Structure formats: C-alpha cells, structure tokens
Amino acid sequence: MAPLQKRALYGLVFGVIWAIVIVVVFILKGGVSTFNDDQGFRLIIDGLWVGGLIVYLLLFETIGRKPSLLDERDRLIMAKTPKVQWLAVIFSLVAWVIALTESYQDAGQIPVIFLYLIFMSIIIVSSVAQSVGILIGYWRMESSG
C-alpha cells in the first residue's frame, strides 16, 4: 500500500468517527435550539470540528513535503480528488436545502445558526471525500491495465 493510500485510509476511518462524534455530541447536548443559546456547547462543537480539520491538514499536507513518500503517480491521483469532493459537497448542499425547505416551509424562515452548521458539515464532507477520492483513484489504477 502506497504511503498516500495508507493515509487516505486512516483519513477515511478518522473522518467517519469524527463526523459520528460531532453528530452524537450535537444530539446529546440538545440540538439546534441549545446550540443557538449555549456558548459552551458551541465551543465544544467548534473544538471538535476545528481539531478534526487540523488532523486532516497534518495527514495530507505533511506528506507533500516528503518527496520519498509522494511521486508523480500519487500526485496524479490527488489531482483528481477535487472531482469527488465537488460531488460530495453538491450532494450535501442538495440534502441541506431539501431538508431545511421541508422543515421550515411553514415557518417561512430558517434559524441563522444553520448557516454555521451547513458550513461545518461541508468542511467535514469535503475532508472525508478527499480520502474517498484518493482511495477510489488507487483502486481504479490498480484495477486497470
């Protein structure tokens, strides 16, 4: 397994756990209404998602600085991952729009805090999709030929 492939696998496992932890903490602490009112709750969620983002940055940025771990084949695969990230982000936005529209159609307005939640979820989805994109790239390359 190539070093980048290994990191993508770790990234995927970490990303799934990261997302589950955030969702579970968010639900257990009271959801949207509490999130809006409780600053301590917001700081916990901020810490979780910013912390996870830093882990992702360390995982993929540090490897780029070690030429022995990353060569042209890895760069070729990495160059194609934005396509997967873009698709994942678009699908997430579609899900958010449909869910919010259906939930708040009658109210005629959406709590502002959702802007923050949408942004946070997009960052998480995009990070996890990067790992998925890299793994798909290796899988496709290894199954060709």
Place this chain on the structure above:
Amino acid sequence: MVTGEWKAVGSYVIKNRIRRLRFDHNEMTQQELANLARCTRQTIIAIEQGKYAPSLELAFRIARAFEVNVEDVFQYEENK
C-alpha cells in the same frame, strides 16, 4: 522478456522489461530501483505490472538507473 503491458491509445500497448532488467542488474530490488528513479516502490510495482504508464521523465530516470536507452526498457507496440 516483457513483464508488463499498459493498454495505450487505440490498439497499441506500452510494454516494459523492468523485471528482466532488475534481474540482470544483480537482482536489483524494486526499492533500490525506486530510490534510483526517485519514485515510490509502489509505482515501480504498478509500472512492472502494466497498471501505470510513467511520465516521460520517470521513464528516462528508470532507463538511466539501468544505464540503457528508454527503448530498451519501454516498447510501444501494436497489440496482437
């Protein structure tokens, strides 16, 4: 002896003799070749198996590692 075969455009294939050349060069390991060609061992494996066609620059570096011409390592042939 050709060891790998990458399906190129149309009915052409890119074949390579890397495994044979490694054997002929004191049974050079894939890692040793990767170090000489400045790429990862996994890329050498992928090229040997015909699952990846290297860039022109990497092809030159691999040929230089064996002290031969690129055409001695890679062949662009019609698929029969």
